[in-house]
Amino acid sequence: xxxKFIVFEGIDGSGxxxxxxxxxxxxxxxxxxxxxxxxxxxxMIGNMVREALRKRIRFTEDPAQFNRQMAYLFxxxxxxxxxxxxxxxxxxxxxxxxxxxxxxxxxSLAYNANSPEEYEFIYRLNQDFPNPDMVFxxxxxxxxxxxxxxxxxxxxxxxxxTKLTQVRNNYEQVFSDYQGNWLKLDxxxxxxxxxxxxxxxxxxxxxxxQD
Numbered sequence: 001x002x003x004k005f006i007v008f009e010g011i012d013g014s015g016x017x018x019x020x021x022x023x024x025x026x027x028x029x030x031x032x033x034x035x036x037x038x039x040x041x042x043x044m045i046g047n048m049v050r051e052a053l054r055k056r057i058r059f060t061e062d063p064a065q066f067n068r069q070m071a072y073l074f075x076x077x078x079x080x081x082x083x084x085x086x087x088x089x090x091x092x093x094x095x096x097x098x099x100x101x102x103x104x105x106x107x108s109l110a111y112n113a114n115s116p117e118e119y120e121f122i123y124r125l126n127q128d129f130p131n132p133d134m135v136f137x138x139x140x141x142x143x144x145x146x147x148x149x150x151x152x153x154x155x156x157x158x159x160x161x162t163k164l165t166q167v168r169n170n171y172e173q174v175f176s177d178y179q180g181n182w183l184k185l186d187x188x189x190x191x192x193x194x195x196x197x198x199x200x201x202x203x204x205x206x207x208x209x210q211d
Contacts, residue, residue: 001032001206003093005130007104009171010138011164013148014187015194016102019136022195027098034098037081037089039107045077064114068121071112075125078105082129105129106137106178110170111163119170131180134205136198140187142168181205 006023008016020036027034040046040053051057052070059069081101082089092099105126113119142164149159175182183201185194 003096004133007132007135013145014138014140038102041081067112135182138187
């Protein structure tokens with residue numbers, strides 16, 4: 001399989017990071033060059049985003065303005081993540097390395113849009129970013145997601161029932177309109193079963209003359 005840009009998406013607690021790690025381990029075991037490269041990235045803007053999500057820095061008390069500021073920051077970090085000349089996604093792909101990313105512009109549409117107007121603004125902000133080769137969307141009931149995130153040592157600013165309900169609804173809108181390669185997965189299934197489905201999908205999509 002040629003180098004692909006593979007994105008995992010889902011609400012907090014959906015298991016996307018676990019599945020990204022399992023796919024990375026699979027590539028390593030098969031001696032296939034691969035990197036885990038999540039968003040927010042490890043760059044300067046990405047670090048600022050993570051601090052904001054952990055409530056260690058706060059730009060404003062106005063939720064609408066906060067969402068807009070985060071949308072701009074995510075877009076700036078995304079550009080750096082894709083195109084920086086040190087370890088950017090595009091450089092990795094040219095070096096024949098599989099790139100596995102947890103969260104991409106789909107997350108911005110899902111998390112930072114609270115109205116149709118905001119959705120359109122974020123869409124325009126991200127419209128020039130390239131589509132990934134494959135997106136796996138992990139769908140999970142909000143109640144189950146909250147049970148999972150509440151077991152963590154800390155919670156982030158978006159991890160509330162009201163917010164995650166809206167995020168899940170936004171994801172449904174995002175993927176109802178999306179024309180690229182993507183697959184919706186039931187995130188309540190056992191991790192090993194989900195992992196096998198991911199491997200089968202990648203094989204069927206990219207090793208059977210369809211790519």
